[in-house]
Amino acid sequence: MSILSDLINLNLSDITEKVIAEYIWIGGSGMDLRSKARTLTGPVKDPSKLPKWNYDGSSTGQAPGQDSEVILYPQAIFRDPFRRGNNILVMCDTYTPAGEPIPTNKRNHAAKIFSHPDVAVEEPWFGIEQEYTLLQKDVQWPLGWPLGGFPGPQGPYYCGIGANKAFGRDIVNSHYKACLYAGINISGINGEVMPGQWEFQVGPSVGISAGDELWVARYILERITEIAGVVLSFDPKPIQGDWNGAGAHTNYSTKSMRKDGGYEVIKTAISKLEKRHKEHIAAYGEGNERRLTGRHETADMNTFIWGVANRGASIRVGRDTEKAGKGYFEDRRPASNMDPYLVTSMIAETTLLWKP
Amino acid sequence: MSLLSDLINLNLCEYTNKVIAEYIWVGGSGMDIRSKARTLPVPVNDPAKLPKWNYDGSSTDQAPGDDSEVILYPQAIFKDPFRRGNNILVICDVYTPSGEPLPTNKRYDAAKIFSHPEVAKEEPWYGIEQEYTLLQKDVNWPLGWPLGGFPGPQGPYYCGIGADKAYGRDIVDAHYKACIYAGINISGINGEVMPGQWEFQVGPSVGISAGDEVWAARYILERITEIAGAIVSFDPKPIPGDWNGAGAHTNYSTKSMRDDGGYEIIKKAIEKLGLRHKEHIAAYGKGNERRLTGKHETADINTFSWGVANRGSSIRVGRDTEKNGKGYFEDRRPASNMDPYVVTSMIAETTILWKP
Numbered sequence: 001m002s003i004l005s006d007l008i009n010l011n012l013s014d015i016t017e018k019v020i021a022e023y024i025w026i027g028g029s030g031m032d033l034r035s036k037a038r039t040l041t042g043p044v045k046d047p048s049k050l051p052k053w054n055y056d057g058s059s060t061g062q063a064p065g066q067d068s069e070v071i072l073y074p075q076a077i078f079r080d081p082f083r084r085g086n087n088i089l090v091m092c093d094t095y096t097p098a099g100e101p102i103p104t105n106k107r108n109h110a111a112k113i114f115s116h117p118d119v120a121v122e123e124p125w126f127g128i129e130q131e132y133t134l135l136q137k138d139v140q141w142p143l144g145w146p147l148g149g150f151p152g153p154q155g156p157y158y159c160g161i162g163a164n165k166a167f168g169r170d171i172v173n174s175h176y177k178a179c180l181y182a183g184i185n186i187s188g189i190n191g192e193v194m195p196g197q198w199e200f201q202v203g204p205s206v207g208i209s210a211g212d213e214l215w216v217a218r219y220i221l222e223r224i225t226e227i228a229g230v231v232l233s234f235d236p237k238p239i240q241g242d243w244n245g246a247g248a249h250t251n252y253s254t255k256s257m258r259k260d261g262g263y264e265v266i267k268t269a270i271s272k273l274e275k276r277h278k279e280h281i282a283a284y285g286e287g288n289e290r291r292l293t294g295r296h297e298t299a300d301m302n303t304f305i306w307g308v309a310n311r312g313a314s315i316r317v318g319r320d321t322e323k324a325g326k327g328y329f330e331d332r333r334p335a336s337n338m339d340p341y342l343v344t345s346m347i348a349e350t351t352l353l354w355k356p
Numbered sequence: 357m358s359l360l361s362d363l364i365n366l367n368l369c370e371y372t373n374k375v376i377a378e379y380i381w382v383g384g385s386g387m388d389i390r391s392k393a394r395t396l397p398v399p400v401n402d403p404a405k406l407p408k409w410n411y412d413g414s415s416t417d418q419a420p421g422d423d424s425e426v427i428l429y430p431q432a433i434f435k436d437p438f439r440r441g442n443n444i445l446v447i448c449d450v451y452t453p454s455g456e457p458l459p460t461n462k463r464y465d466a467a468k469i470f471s472h473p474e475v476a477k478e479e480p481w482y483g484i485e486q487e488y489t490l491l492q493k494d495v496n497w498p499l500g501w502p503l504g505g506f507p508g509p510q511g512p513y514y515c516g517i518g519a520d521k522a523y524g525r526d527i528v529d530a531h532y533k534a535c536i537y538a539g540i541n542i543s544g545i546n547g548e549v550m551p552g553q554w555e556f557q558v559g560p561s562v563g564i565s566a567g568d569e570v571w572a573a574r575y576i577l578e579r580i581t582e583i584a585g586a587i588v589s590f591d592p593k594p595i596p597g598d599w600n601g602a603g604a605h606t607n608y609s610t611k612s613m614r615d616d617g618g619y620e621i622i623k624k625a626i627e628k629l630g631l632r633h634k635e636h637i638a639a640y641g642k643g644n645e646r647r648l649t650g651k652h653e654t655a656d657i658n659t660f661s662w663g664v665a666n667r668g669s670s671i672r673v674g675r676d677t678e679k680n681g682k683g684y685f686e687d688r689r690p691a692s693n694m695d696p697y698v699v700t701s702m703i704a705e706t707t708i709l710w711k712p
Contacts, residue, residue: 008359079371081363146494158415159383159390161575163493163582173439174363176393180374181366190392193415227359297414297421309425309453311412318410319425319453 013085017042020087022080023053023072024219025094028061030104031234031337033219043086050074050090054097062094062102070102071095076212081178082223089182089219091212107211110345114207116353124348125258125328126210127187127203127251130217131336133238134168134196135231142196142239143167143230154244157195167196171228175200175221182220184213193297194244203251207348211341236335237290245291245298246336252347253328262326269351270306270315270329276350277304277314283342285335292333299332369441373398376443378436379409379428380575381450384417386460387590387693389575391445399442406430406446410453418450418458426458427451432568437534438579445538445575447568463567466701470563472709480704481614481684482566483543483559483607486573487692489594490524490552491587498552498595499523499586510600513551523552527584531556531577538576540569549653550600559607563704567697592691593646601647601654602692608703609684618682625707626662626671626685632706633660633670639698641691648689655688 012018019042024035036055044050057063057070072092080087093107101108113119134143144167145151156165172189179186179200187201200221202213218234225232237245256265273280281288281301294300299314306315306329308322314333321327334343368374375398380391392411400406413419413426428448436443449463457464469475490499500523501507512521528545535542535556543557556577558569574590581588593601612621629636637644637657650656655670662671662685664678670689677683690699 005359005362009362081366082359155415155417156388159392159411161389161391161578161582162587163585164587166582169582170360170364174360176376177366177368177439178363180368180376180395181371186395188392188394224360224363297412307422310422311414311424312421 009084011085019043019085020080020083021050021090022083022088023074023090023092024216025055025072025092026104026215028057028104030106030339032060033215033222034060035219044088045077047074047077047090050077053092057094057102062104069097071097071099075107076209076216078182078184078216081181081220084181089216091216106339106341107208110211110341111208113345113349113353119348119352120207122254122256122348122352124207124344124352125204125253126340126344127201127205127328128210128214128340128344129199129201129247129249129251130214131192131197131199131246131248132221133194133233133235133246134171134198134225135233135238137229137231140231142194144196151195153242154193154195157191157197158193159191165195166191168198168228168230171221171224171230172198172200175217175224178220178224179217182216184217184220186217192244192246194239194246197244197246204253207344208341210344211339214340234337236285236287236337240290242296244296247291247298247332248285248334248336248338248340248343250331250334250340250343250347251328252331252344252351254352257328258326260326263321266317266321266327266329272350272354272356273315273331273347274304274306275356276354280346280350281333283338283346284333285338287337288333288335291335365440367441375399375441376436376439377406377446378439378444379430379446379448380572381411381428381448382460382462382571382695384460386462386695388416389571389578390416391575400444401433403430403433403446406433409448413450413458418460425453427453427455431463432565432572434538434540434572437537437576440537445572447572462695462697463564466567466697467564469701469705469709475704475708476563478610478612478704478708480563480700480708481560481609482696482700483557483561483684484566484570484696484700485555485557485603485605485607486570487548487553487555487602487604488577489550489589489591489602490527490554490581491589491594493585493587496587496589498550500552507551509598510549510551513547513553514549515547521551522547524554524584524586527577527580527586528554528556531573531580534576534580535573538572540573540576542573548600548602550595550602553594553600553602560609563700564697566700567695570696590693592641592643592693596646598652600652603647603654603688604641604690604692604694604696604699606687606690606696606699606703607684608687608700608707610708613684614682616682619677619680622673622677622683622685626673628706628710628712629671629687629703630660630662631712632710636702636706637689639694639702640689641694643693644689644691647691
């Protein structure tokens, strides 16, 4: 109804200094995003100037009922694409009242790794390719798929156009602009190989901001699917059989890799990652074994392979990087439901701090 | 819901200099259009200033999985009618990492022909009449046709109006304005003889830009049918029987033909085309034999004929051209699913370069 959207789209800047801040955090499962809003007396641009807040952790699987307060520490601010004006989204992490990060808080440990001098000096850049699947509400069957059946086999859908090939583009395109508006470093989007599956990329982002930006991009995406009446899935293998899974390929480089001679640094880094393959895999997302089969453009979960332009490898190096003798590489192992704080900091830790 | 369109229609120019570039290319079948988007730091007007990009050719039947990178070379820029602002559409062609055009890259050879000095100095103009059929989604039966049956016979539909004669005008009109907005030289539209079939014309365009503009127009059309929930078909004979096929009549002239005395040049050119009829037909679109029957305003596929004002001939010369002694002619043989790079360059090659 036009009256409701008049209200939703009210531009309060003409009437008051007050702004609305939506505090966002990750709940007890490690993947459930939560948020609530509060009014601030005036616009704020610096997270350290935002008040800490708290919420009922017993309702998110993060605290017992008789001692339920969990404290929210604001860490990053983005413009709110839904409320617009001077209103903001605030990415937070979660602490006990005594100031300890709660177990599900992966950001705290990642921030420590990124502020280690040996890591900070290398300015680690990340580009994360977030794949996801859109599902019809209530039936949880992919968007565009016939109920009780399947679409034609994979082939026409990758970067495809047309009503029989691309399902849900409105969601993808509104997400792209909303993220740019919010100040997230979203670098692109494309339709994926499985129909109803899409991808967006965030980066290059430095250190801890890769995780902040990706989580807020996920938040904005789920808010948009909420408006569209569609369900968002980050499951790494939503449909069994000859259908691609969903990953979160993580592109990575350090200052040394980006300089002349960087290709040797890249090869050394890859060999360290190979030695810790099991540890990384364990942290790269639940259910990844259903996705990393060696088929559908993945490498088998128990094998570590790397190669130039090889999409069936665990780690892929682009031809540009090989030719220029410097650049970046792509870790193709992380699943779509990975925690970006965990994955980015672990890659930095293994390649920069760990000694075999 | 209005909120999703608020986001889709966000004008980012007020918030950032960043623009979104949608890179478009033709996939492995020669007719499947693909695209994906990336963020650029500032607006770009010159294709030479756009970065090359790459995509997964193993997902479009254009490369094997273990060596899957295909490189996109930007060739032409149009304004993006969907994202508007300073956002752009980029027509690309496709190369191996070592710089060889892929077999499906028809633009490359066409560009060579058009930059040949003897061709370039003749300034070849093209006007392409792109016919297409709209189909209902899922059933793939023409739009407006009763399921399990047929509409009344052809007669009332050509340039017709009314809910019982014109099916899908919203798509056609949205496409017309979108193409003008994009900077495509769209010269007109009309409803066709078969109900649910339409035509748009692009031109006059010089040399290689004819192909770029037709492909960009096809892309915009399929994006629009995607929004409308209808399917666009470029099949040359979508419904067998007493129903017109769909063609891509190609109007052509050179500087000499447009000058006084041009009519003689036209007749010589037509004669050369007659000597290479088989070669041209082989390149004029798959399935054309179902369309070029000698009925329904076509000439039989095995016969080459030409005439003034004759819609049953292979090549038609307009009465104006005959009267003025100069002008252009219309090659009526190409099918709706022809590749405009192939057809335009072949006509130029045969009439200007080829010696019988």
